[in-house]
Amino acid sequence: MPLIVLMEDDAATRTLVSSVLRKDGYEVLSADNGLTGLELVRQHKPDLVISDVQMPTMDGFAMLQALRGDPSIMATPVVLLTSLQERAHMRIGMTSGADDYITKPFRPGELREAASAQLNKRNMQAALQTMAVEAAVQAALEDQKHHLARLYEKKLASELSEKWPAADGASEDERFSNATVLFVDVLNYASLAEKLSSAELSDVVRQFYNNAGDTVHLFGARHMQFVGEGLLVVFVDSTDTSSVNHGLRAARAALGLLDSAKRVQKFLNHHFPAHGLPRFDVSVALNSGPVALAKLEDPLRGGMQVLPVGDTVSATLLLQKQAHRANWQIAASVAMLRGVTGAVNIGGRALVSLPGRTAALDAAELLGLALQS
Incomplete structure (x- = not known):
């Protein structure tokens, strides 16, 4: 079962996102700020992180920078949640290392698609990489x-x-x-x-x-x-x-x-x-x-x-x-x-x-x- 860490300071949004993800079969750990969420990522090594941008203690951008700077978790895909008035921040998030973003308010279907796309991409890359390495090594040894x-x-x-x-x-x-x-x-x-x-x-x-x-x-x-x-x-x-x-x-x-x-x-x-x-x-x-x-x-x-x-x-x-x-x-x-x-x-x-x-x-x-x- 894929594990997702959710970081969202708004309790209602946190409950909604957790409910949608769990209904799709994901295990969800949640935090109300970036600092607590980052510790959850370090402890549990999730398959995906979904994080709000504006949060107390540590915002989404600071959390993302810290995550990408830690070799043990730097490869974890991250989806940012941004409100309509924060659209100017989308470019900052993507250039800082985010893999995708969702604009609030969002439909449950958008959330499902974003989570599924990141997890499927990771599966596909790993499978192709393994096949390519195995085939290449064998070809080298033989040819x-x-x-x-x-x-x-x-x-x-x-x-x-x-x-x-x-x-x-x-x-x-x-x-x-x-x-x-x-x-x-x-x-x-x-x-x-x-x-x-x-x-x-x-x-x-x-x-x-x-x-x-x-x-x-x-x-x-x-x-x-x-x-x-x-x-x-x-x-x-x-x-x-x-x-x-x-x-x-x-x-x-x-x-x-x-x-x-x-x-x-x-x-x-x-x-x-x-x-x-x-x-x-x-x-x-x-x-x-x-x-x-x-x-x-x-x-x-x-x-x-x-x-x-x-x-x-x-x-x-x-x-x-x-x-x-x-x-x-x-x-x-x-x-x-x-x-x-x-x-x-x-x-x-x-x-x-x-x-x-x-x-x-x-x-x-x-x-x-x-x-x-």
Whole structure:
């Protein structure tokens, strides 16, 4: 049964709206001001909020601003109730993040239609999103695996040489005012290396990074490179998948990487059942902000290499280490989550202290794509 939180200071209107909604099968919690209503939203995580604009203590606009600023509830759809003389405020409400509005006095049918439209829209978006992700990941694994395998093996061999390029070519750097950086690292790598031969470990690493490379390439990665046993990926909006923002594509890729790790675990169970291996797990960090792709000349091997640089990149690497200690499989900075409002579900949130940095990073655990229960 969908849950709706109603905020309305007029008792008669509050009773009318509650009665109409309950008759249609919705569960309704009501409050007579925005502050109390906001606390109900935080406690109960409703499917929809219906709020009057003019209320004591906290009006509808202030409530809406606070709701959109809270990552745990920011994706909740909001319908505002406005009187005829407040029509000038409609534009303010919509630009502040409201999903719809109803003008008082309204008919019960208008209320039903507005509530149904928001709930149906959420259901449809979640269903389409899930279908698209599942189909895309499967297509990537089937159609692109062989095409990309040689590229990833070459990158892996290059990173293992641990030879840093010389600094030059700054004039050719690519700079992005906002990009999403993904860093995934293999947990228990040292334990795997201790129990497997170099040839066996190479097969395991190749199993994961072939699949991982397919996944991030599918979701429009602008740049990929290996950092030790980890993979660093940059997503920007200047790709052929610009219809979906870089943050959401990075989130989808991160979830795909967890699936890739599960496939590698099945591979280990099948090929090395008697080795007593630790579980094959990965942890992922996501962060958004300015990123530069520095083009550097390599005097040892010739040609140019690309190195992602900037505070966003370094913070992502540090966040992955700290998130693993917090048992978060996918950690995402709040800066990244603001770009995917309503599209993902998050768990715990914390100010994460990063070694060598004076300020903590506001981050949360990314659990999955937003689905309507």
